Amino acid sequence: MGTTWSIQLVNAPSQASSATPSSFIQARLDELESLFTNWKPDSPVSRFNQSTSTDWQVVPKELAEVVTQAQKLSQETDGAFDITLSPLIDLWGFGAKGRRVTPPDEASIIHAQSQCGWQRLEVKLNPPQLRKTHPDLQINVSALVEGYAADDIVRKLEAAGYHDFLLDVGGELVARGNKTDGTPWQVGIQQPNAVKARR
Template structure:
């Protein structure tokens, strides 16, 4: 989980308050909002769907498909659900489009820095520890197959973490599910990432600001917005703050002036992944890639 909850949901275009259902998924919360008088589907149906996806994509659940792949030391093809193959290929597409700024094979480095399932750190990792974790990482050593669905790794100790795209992917697929039920006007949210069908207003919160303090209000129409930020999860060593977003090129936390990046896109999954990748790239390189890809982005930089 990326702790990138910069979005304060406001209201739909109706003057009345929307009806809402929700629950818990992927270590965070989810919600569905509809206009007053609109039909809400059974929350149990939506929760069961999200629970099934979490059982595939979670790196916290020891029996998830991701965890089973991570626990395997085989370099042969390992059968996995088709959903995991789809998520991995989505992440690799974003990586290829951003100079490999997004890398889902960084699980060893995430754990090394204390941002994964293991205990938090109070000391800076040594250069030898960083080099060792980098040596068992690298997206180019992860391969996918569709028929039958499977993953294969070239490095026995390779482990993956798909949290940078999992919430957005779930939003897109949950929206498709709701569409199949005849719903075409709603607002979905998972962990601060938002998908709108129809027209809905959302507020973008200033990084680290008190709840309710928004920098600007946006009208989303059949769009999604996802945010990645550095201010919620970090650790301090010797008075130095280290963010939880890691640069695959260095194996260390990013250290530039960007505090958060919000990407608006038709696909919640792409908005989710690109937000992380652009944050890794930083204010200059990130803006260059965003322009090249034609992305609509909101940037917040920390004061020096």
Template sequence: MQSNAIPESVRYPAGKGAWAVLWLCIAMTASCSRPPELRVLRGHTMGTTYTVRLGQTPDGTDMASLARDIDRELAEIVSVMSSYSPESAVSRFNRLQTTDWVEVPRSLEQLVEHAQTISRLTDGAFDITVAPLVNAWGFGPKPDRTEPPAPDTIAHALARVDFRLLRTRTDPPALQKTSPQVQIDLSAIAKGFAVDRIARLLLDRGVQDFLIEIGGELRSHGSHKDGTPWTVGIETPDSSGATIQRILTLDAATAIATSGDYRNFFEFNGHHYSHIIDPRTGWPAETALASVTVIADDCATADALATALSVLGPEQGLRLAQGNKVTALFAVRNGSGFTEQQTGGFERWLSR
């Protein structure tokens, strides 16, 4: 298998995805000393890009072999999780009009169960059965929209959305729809899951020092080659992507995900329609929240919670985060600028 990953030492521009976390020491050289020399792999996956930065590696590490393993792992995840691939396990499950148990790959059952846990925690603000609404609004595999769908189209899609209509079974791994028209979309958790899988791959191969990024979702472990911690920045939530809002020092293993409404959207009659759909109403979330960054032990959790808090907005989202000890930073629109709100645990990661 030929690898799509090639060594690279500079960051390239982001595409359509919501890139809200940047490599700080590359993006802001005035604020950082020159980083130690890194071994870097990059490539394409899930309609976006990935970068794997390595600090100290075990003697004899074969970078070409490691790159192939990473690409192989990501390709396997896409073959299971993608809504854009018609032959993926998710797409096949979505096409089935049945309430019978459907056997699926164990990784899919496990991720769906994890997603259901987040749905219960957020009372449906995160919901992977949102697929009919994502498609109706043109933010899924179907062509992009330039105007909102008709109200009856939204109502029809909304009637098929409810995480409680989906069940999981562990042995053998299977999913069940209690309504045959249920469909799932894992785009708000799959990139985080992929980051976690690549982290596990690296650790299994003895690599302890790495910083992984897929479409803006991050996971760190260890440090730079010289022992200095990984340092990243959170992008200011505007479409220019030109400035850094906050600098984070990752001096312990952690995962980070950011969700924002300022990159993937369309405007119609002067109104902004974001890709962040509220699965409870059927409409794009409309709050003063521009972006939210979540820090967690694993990236799938951070990814899903960032989406949920974006749906809930700054007031409800902050209450949920504080009540459940979620480490989060909220950027809230305030006239022409932004104000910050954060939970108690976030201060620990901010660079001094």
């Protein structure tokens, strides 16, 4: 996911498996990255983007869950959040197609915009499927996957009997229970006064 992760664990459960939490966390993060990435041509996201079919396409349940959340956010924000901006992300040089040194021209921007639109994306959870109503529609779910991954790891830790930990996945933080000394976890914000709010 192009970022780092860390965990502070307290009081490992007696029934914990021989696999260390770090190894199963890394394995799960690798698995989720392989599902959500735009940078690997064989990922479910890349395959969906490469397809021009407007039929329903079977996808992993994790991708359907992330897209469901994304569509909810798009509706709640009247489109301010939109995972179908992948053509614009690539055009400006922030995506898998590589960086660019000069801004794109207006005609290219207008063309990329014509391929976007969250209303053109449909999702089903059961069975997990996606459908595009515009053949050139593409998605980029990177804005949501770190938070999704953190929540997923937390569920697996709790199921394994861990109840006191602080998890950081690319800045997405989840605290459960207490530190070794029994006090609550405290999280600081780096340079919280560095940026002044604009009025």
